[in-house]
Amino acid sequence: MSRVAAIQMASGPNREANLLEAARLLEEAADAGARLAVLPECFDLMPRSDAERAAAAETDGQGRVQDFLAAQAQRHQLWLVGGTIPLRSDDPARAYASCLVYGPDGRRVARYDKIHLFDVSLSASGEQYHESATTMPGREPVVVQTDIGCVGLAVCYDLRFPELFRTLQRRGAELFVLPSAFTALTGQAHWDVLLRARAIENLSYLVAAAQGGFHVSGRETYGHSQVVDPWGLVLAGRGSGAGVVVADVDLAQQRRIRGQFPTLEHHRLELPAATETL
Numbered sequence: 199m200s201r202v203a204a205i206q207m208a209s210g211p212n213r214e215a216n217l218l219e220a221a222r223l224l225e226e227a228a229d230a231g232a233r234l235a236v237l238p239e240c241f242d243l244m245p246r247s248d249a250e251r252a253a254a255a256e257t258d259g260q261g262r263v264q265d266f267l268a269a270q271a272q273r274h275q276l277w278l279v280g281g282t283i284p285l286r287s288d289d290p291a292r293a294y295a296s297c298l299v300y301g302p303d304g305r306r307v308a309r310y311d312k313i314h315l316f317d318v319s320l321s322a323s324g325e326q327y328h329e330s331a332t333t334m335p336g337r338e339p340v341v342v343q344t345d346i347g348c349v350g351l352a353v354c355y356d357l358r359f360p361e362l363f364r365t366l367q368r369r370g371a372e373l374f375v376l377p378s379a380f381t382a383l384t385g386q387a388h389w390d391v392l393l394r395a396r397a398i399e400n401l402s403y404l405v406a407a408a409q410g411g412f413h414v415s416g417r418e419t420y421g422h423s424q425v426v427d428p429w430g431l432v433l434a435g436r437g438s439g440a441g442v443v444v445a446d447v448d449l450a451q452q453r454r455i456r457g458q459f460p461t462l463e464h465h466r467l468e469l470p471a472a473t474e475t476l
């Protein structure tokens with residue numbers, strides 16, 4: 199059994215303040231016995247403007263936020279999933295939304311760039327998102343072996359694309375992590391059911407760490423960070439506001455479920471090939 203933590207935040211436009219808050223919550227997670235902690239999407243910065251985000255992008259392998267993540271992982275001896283941070287691409291106007299994973303020794307063990315980008319208008323609230331204007335999409339699904347289990351990485355809007363999760367599962371994932379910043383509107387309608395569906399259909403744990411609250415930018419995010427087990431049971435969760443959600447991952451129990459209820463062995467169709475979208 200290993201304890202895992204989903205960290206919920208309501209990040210603002212001041213990066214140092216966000217890092218202080220993340221450090222406080224990671225300490226709380228470590229004190230609660232967590233060995234893997236997941237930070238939300240954009241934990242380091244929910245900016246007022248696209249220009250602010252572009253200016254904050256770091257070079258792969260160096261920068262304030264990457265140093266922070268490495269130091270926190272080592273300090274608390276944690277597997278740390280660093281939500282997403284903006285990493286520079288060749289296009290100065292677009293950064294990758296990168297989910298970086300660090301081991302308990304502080305070394306980086308994986309990088310996943312968010313593949314599906316949120317280009318959506320919500321008529322009910324008038325909100326408009328055009329993430330691809332400022333974000334470069336990733337191309338490759340990523341799994342990473344940890345001593346908690348094999349972890350499949352996905353971010354926020356990726357939740358709506360079951361073929362990504364199935365690909366991760368086929369590559370060995372036992373546990374999905376999902377740093378997120380769902381809107382209040384779509385979260386209320388879809389978040390809980392999609393999380394449970396992805397966990398159930400892949401008989402996998404899912405650790406969803408969300409932004410949850412009102413942001414200085416004027417946005418409201420849904421929150422409801424939670425840990426779901428392979429049977430679809432919500433082991434722990436919270437509503438809105440900053441905090442830590444902890445639960446225990448039991449891979450022996452997962453193996454029993456996968457053995458007794460072998461849906462993963464009953465698939466008949468090949469996965470659709472990835473389409474070239476760039």
Ligand SMILES: O=C(O)CNC(=O)[C@H](CS)NC(=O)CCC(=O)C(=O)O
Nearest residue numbers: 240316327329354355379380381384
């Ligand atoms: O841009 C930022 O500041 C942080 N990133 C986000 O908020 C991202 C891209 S706009 N949000 C989502 O993917 C929401 C998905 C969602 O809400 C849904 O699928 O319903």
